[in-house]
Amino acid sequence: MVTVSESGADLRRRAWDAAASVVDPEIPVLTIADLGVLRDVVLDGDHVEVAITPTYSGCPAMNMIALEIEVALERAGFHRPKVRTVLSPAWTTDWMSEEGRRKLRAYGIAPPQASNSRRALFGEQSVACPQCGSDRTELLSEFGSTSCKALWRCKACREPFDYFKCH
Numbered sequence: 001m002v003t004v005s006e007s008g009a010d011l012r013r014r015a016w017d018a019a020a021s022v023v024d025p026e027i028p029v030l031t032i033a034d035l036g037v038l039r040d041v042v043l044d045g046d047h048v049e050v051a052i053t054p055t056y057s058g059c060p061a062m063n064m065i066a067l068e069i070e071v072a073l074e075r076a077g078f079h080r081p082k083v084r085t086v087l088s089p090a091w092t093t094d095w096m097s098e099e100g101r102r103k104l105r106a107y108g109i110a111p112p113q114a115s116n117s118r119r120a121l122f123g124e125q126s127v128a129c130p131q132c133g134s135d136r137t138e139l140l141s142e143f144g145s146t147s148c149k150a151l152w153r154c155k156a157c158r159e160p161f162d163y164f165k166c167h
Contacts, residue, residue, distance in 0.1 A: 008043060015048045016041045018076035022068040025061050026146050029107045032065060036095025039086055048073055049082040053091045055148050093166045105130045110152065110163040127163050129154035 019041060020033035032038045032052065040051040050069050054062045066083040073081035093112035101111035110130045126135050134156035141151040142165075149162040 012041055012043050014076055015043065015050070015073060015078055015081075018072040018078070019050045019069050022065060022072055025064045025068075026148075027104070027107070027109065029103045030100050032069075034097050034100030034103060036091065036093075036097065036100075037065065046079070047082070048078045049084055051084050051086045053086050053089075053095075055091050057087060057090075059147070093164065104164060108161060109149065110161055112164045112166045127152055129157060129159065130161055131159045132157040 016038075020031055020038055022032050022038075024030045024032060024035055024037075027035075035055065037052050037055065038050070039053050042049045042051070050073070052062070052065060052069070062085060066085070069083050070081050096112065104111040108130050110127045113125075113127070125139070127137050128135050129137055129152075132154060134154055136155040137152050138155060139150060140153050140160065144151045144162045148165055150165050151160060152163045153160045
């Protein structure tokens with residue numbers, strides 16, 4: 001429940017923390033804060049509005065994420081929270097946290113490369129295997145287990161793996 005004794009900054013932090021605890025339904029080791037999908041939390045009196053940006057337009061997980069944010073905020077004492085989807089600026093993998101990239105790698109998904117990588121400069125792509133760390137990898141399909149991932153294989157350990165595509 002929202003209390004009068006809490007400052008605006010404390011309330012905003014509590015709302016942010018509640019929303020940030022929501023996990024991505026497609027990659028459950030990542031929170032929406034890890035992904036950079038959580039963009040803003042605004043308080044107006046006892047009303048809270050959360051802004052989220054999908055990893056790509058049409059992402060089927062966004063409806064579930066919005067519902068989970070509402071539930072998390074209700075549990076934290078915020079009544080009738082509102083979730084707003086923001087499409088501009090478009091989400092970019094640069095918004096992912098370093099912790100999120102580490103979690104992806106530990107989960108067996110190669111994290112996206114920085115936008116200033118060799119690929120961005122020369123159109124070349126080298127993705128390190130999240131299993132063994134080798135850079136001797138090859139693209140098998142631009143389409144992985146979800147729309148935001150591609151399927152790769154390591155030539156060293158021969159294991160297939162997902163790569164979180166850059167946007």
